Amino acid sequence: MKSVTNSELYDILGVSVSASRQDIKKAYRVNALKHHPDKNGHSEESKRKFQQICKAYEILKDERKRRMYDRFGTTDENQWNTETTSYQEQSGMSAGDLFAQFFGGGSTTGSFFNNDTPFFEKRQGAGATPSRRELPRGPDIKHYLKCTLEEVYHGKRAKLALKRTRICKKCKGEGGLKTTQCYTCSGRGMWTETKRHGPMVQTWSSTCSDCAGRGSFMKEKDICRDCSGQGCFRERRIFDIEVHKGMENGQEVVLPGEADEVVCSELGSERVIPGDVIIIMEQLPHNTFWRHQDSSLVLDHCKVDLKTSLCGGPVWVDSHPSGKLLKIDVLPGEILKPGAIKCVEGMGMPKSNGGFGNLYIRFDVAFPDTLKQETAEALKAVLDKEPGLERCAGKPPASVENKEVEEHVLSNFAPDLELPRSGNRKRQARGQSAASKRHKHVGDDSDDSDVAGERNGGCTMH
Numbered sequence: 001m002k003s004v005t006n007s008e009l010y011d012i013l014g015v016s017v018s019a020s021r022q023d024i025k026k027a028y029r030v031n032a033l034k035h036h037p038d039k040n041g042h043s044e045e046s047k048r049k050f051q052q053i054c055k056a057y058e059i060l061k062d063e064r065k066r067r068m069y070d071r072f073g074t075t076d077e078n079q080w081n082t083e084t085t086s087y088q089e090q091s092g093m094s095a096g097d098l099f100a101q102f103f104g105g106g107s108t109t110g111s112f113f114n115n116d117t118p119f120f121e122k123r124q125g126a127g128a129t130p131s132r133r134e135l136p137r138g139p140d141i142k143h144y145l146k147c148t149l150e151e152v153y154h155g156k157r158a159k160l161a162l163k164r165t166r167i168c169k170k171c172k173g174e175g176g177l178k179t180t181q182c183y184t185c186s187g188r189g190m191w192t193e194t195k196r197h198g199p200m201v202q203t204w205s206s207t208c209s210d211c212a213g214r215g216s217f218m219k220e221k222d223i224c225r226d227c228s229g230q231g232c233f234r235e236r237r238i239f240d241i242e243v244h245k246g247m248e249n250g251q252e253v254v255l256p257g258e259a260d261e262v263v264c265s266e267l268g269s270e271r272v273i274p275g276d277v278i279i280i281m282e283q284l285p286h287n288t289f290w291r292h293q294d295s296s297l298v299l300d301h302c303k304v305d306l307k308t309s310l311c312g313g314p315v316w317v318d319s320h321p322s323g324k325l326l327k328i329d330v331l332p333g334e335i336l337k338p339g340a341i342k343c344v345e346g347m348g349m350p351k352s353n354g355g356f357g358n359l360y361i362r363f364d365v366a367f368p369d370t371l372k373q374e375t376a377e378a379l380k381a382v383l384d385k386e387p388g389l390e391r392c393a394g395k396p397p398a399s400v401e402n403k404e405v406e407e408h409v410l411s412n413f414a415p416d417l418e419l420p421r422s423g424n425r426k427r428q429a430r431g432q433s434a435a436s437k438r439h440k441h442v443g444d445d446s447d448d449s450d451v452a453g454e455r456n457g458g459c460t461m462h
Contacts, residue, residue, distance in 0.1 A: 004070040004073065005072060006069070009056035013053065015027045021061065025057075025061065028053065028056075031053045032050065035050045035053060044220065051184075135273050137273045137275060138273060138275045139259065140278050141258075141276075142278045143279055143280070145158060145281055146284055147247075149284070149286040149321045150323070151243060152243065152245070152247055152321075155242070157241065158240075159240060160240075161237070162237055163235070164234070164235060164260050165232050165262045166233065166262070167231065168227035170227070171227065173231040173262075175218050175231040176229060178218075179218055180217055180222075182216055185208035185215060187215040188208070189215040190206065192204070192205050193206065231262070241253055249294075250280060252279065252281075254277075255278075255279070256276050260272070260275070261274045287319070289321065295348055296348045296349070296357040296359070296360060297347070297359045297360070298359075299360070301362065302363050303364045304363055305366050306368065308330055308336070309330075309336040309337075312331050312332035313329070314330070315329075316328075336365060337365070338365045339364070341360055341362050343358050343361075344360075
């Protein structure tokens with residue numbers, strides 16, 4: 001067995017002074033996994049032990065450094081050649097970097113447990129205020145509040161529960177009451193690396209990965225118990241929302257500064273200026289009414305009988321959002337034509353500046369399918385005496401001389417006029433083709449006027 005001045009680094013890894021490079025590598029893997037701070041609650045002892053293991057492996061894996069250690073028995077940089085200045089400057093990596101590199105991670109912010117936060121960062125508190133820059137504004141929280149037409153008409157108050165992330169008031173987002181200076185970077189948050197390449201010296205700075213550039217971390221005993229050292233916590237807040245009378249669909253109620261104070265970003269948990277909680281009123285569809293220009297109500301397809309449409313009378317409107325049963329009088333002599341739109345003033349939705357909008361009603365006249373003979377005769381006699389009644393189809397055209405008249409009656413058969421036009425064209429083409437074939441069988445001596453009359457289907461009466 002070879003003799004060495006100091007076997008401390010070998011003892012840290014648990015290998016003999018004559019161990020091979022492969023044995024040293026295997027011992028480092030076992031000890032690094034065993035004492036990694038992430039697996040030991042980030043205790044001070046695990047951090048110290050982990051640093052020692054990484055430092056021992058950093059020296060013993062390098063044949064030149066191992067020979068220097070075996071010869072001098074120390075890690076003092078003054079006993080090494082002048083190519084490097086310190087442990088960090090020799091390799092340009094910290095214990096966390098070495099661990100990440102050994103286990104397949106090349107990033108200086110990598111973690112063995114695939115944590116997106118830098119090494120030891122979570123002990124600093126997720127809500128810690130970033131230094132040397134202003135806080136960004138966080139996103140707004142939007143929520144759609146569904147309301148019925150009746151609720152919007154009368155107004156209401158609603159309880160709304162939302163979850164948000166807020167800064168811990170006890171530790172003020174620091175994660176604890178006291179911080180400890182990072183011994184890796186001596187509290188600077190940065191380290192300077194210097195390497196000599198022949199006559200030239202290269203120097204550059206990088207962020208300390210052990211403290212994520214903060215220069216300090218939290219001891220176990222100083223961790224805030226209210227937020228478990230995170231500096232923030234999720235809370236369930238209940239807001240009292242007032243829906244004003246006549247609110248428009250899509251109108252917003254803004255609660256300023258009530259959103260998250262800590263958000264997740266590419267850098268981990270980040271403290272922000274809280275955004276707003278925005279409540280958007282979403283009106284549910286109504287079975288009978290719909291809104292027009294926000295303050296007006298429209299009642300479509302209000303059915304009235306033929307008698308009321310011609311002679312007047314009461315029209316009853318139920319399910320008005322006010323909860324009242326409306327009686328609307330159609331005055332005698334006022335004719336309600338099919339599709340006529342009438343206005344009832346002041347029976348619409350409440351206005352924000354006071355008052356109410358209008359109610360518009362579109363009437364559908366329910367015609368009877370048939371009338372008794374005596375009823376039709378009596379109605380005809382009455383209407384013939386009405387001076388303002390316009391007669392369109394009851395009398396023949398002005399000139400009927402030298403014209404052949406065909407008489408027809410109406411039937412209840414009618415095609416579906418709502419079908420697509422392409423379908424109509426196809427049926428029309430088939431009909432014309434069939435008519436053409438039938439015409440050929442009649443003979444060439446058929447009268448063209450008969451065919452024309454057959455196509456026109458006259459409905460003139462005299």
